[in-house]
Amino acid sequence: MPKTWAEDAQHRLREAGYRNGPVRIAVIELLDAENCCVSAADVHASLNERVGLASVYRVLESLHAAGLVRRVDVGDGIARYEPLRESGEHHHHLVCTECGKVEAFDDPALERAIRRVEAKSGYAVEQHDVVLQGACDTCR
Amino acid sequence: MPKTWAEDAQHRLREAGYRNGPVRIAVIELLDAENCCVSAADVHASLNERVGLASVYRVLESLHAAGLVRRVDVGDGIARYEPLRESGEHHHHLVCTECGKVEAFDDPALERAIRRVEAKSGYAVEQHDVVLQGACDTCR
DNA sequence: AGCTTGACGAGAATCGGTATCGTCAGCCGC
């Protein structure tokens, strides 16, 4: 791949009329380095809290509006974001009910089953999420 | 079935050391009459706001702790609850991104696929949720 | 009847997230 997701994201946001300020670039780099979901608070902490929390939310919101990130909610009331890469592959999440850890998994058969449900639903489905909750192997 | 879910819930909560006060009974009856998910605010409104909102949350929390209800979060920041009936059947949710409507669906093939993923996960999975988001047929 | 303990309601507190506002800097045309 010629371009990283970070470069692509900066480019597409610029085309959408946004300017790339230091906070935006930093957030994008951070997301690109992460493979699974991160919360706004995570980003804020990773940036050493030297940036305004509102700016972090703004950047994540603009990325979401541009379709560059996926918003994931695993049920704990905290929104998390993860980059939507060109490849189109995506994953779902296992949440430990004991320690709160979030892990990723993917499964082609599950995707096919969901695809079929989507087709039958009558909805123009844009996104689907599967969340499994339970005790992880270290917690039980 | 000899017992309704409401009777069973009251019985099991009593066994768990809770007492059945008027609010608890009212909330349980309300949930039993509902087939899909309701939020704490819905319950509060349905009870004519004559009860404390905190009491509604307390009852829902105790029902959840006893494994009598399922907590559903479709990503809008509002927790919803629905009764977990003996039969074991359950459904998942379609959320309209335009009007916020929540519908239920179920699909045996999807359940089987999830069951397989759970078995492979290494987690003691207690609950799984599938949420599809998109525009419903009336909104597009 | 007395005591313990949970249930209840009211309101304060918390927490994630959003909106507002004043300021600053990049980039445009001149």
Add this chain to the structure above:
DNA sequence: GCGGCTGACGATACCGATTCTCGTCAAGCT
């Protein structure tokens, strides 16, 4: 290069959902 427009930024106020605290009350054991 100089305004001026516009978006970026940080601080802070705000909002809505949920949880906590506390005083009071009543159920049910003894």
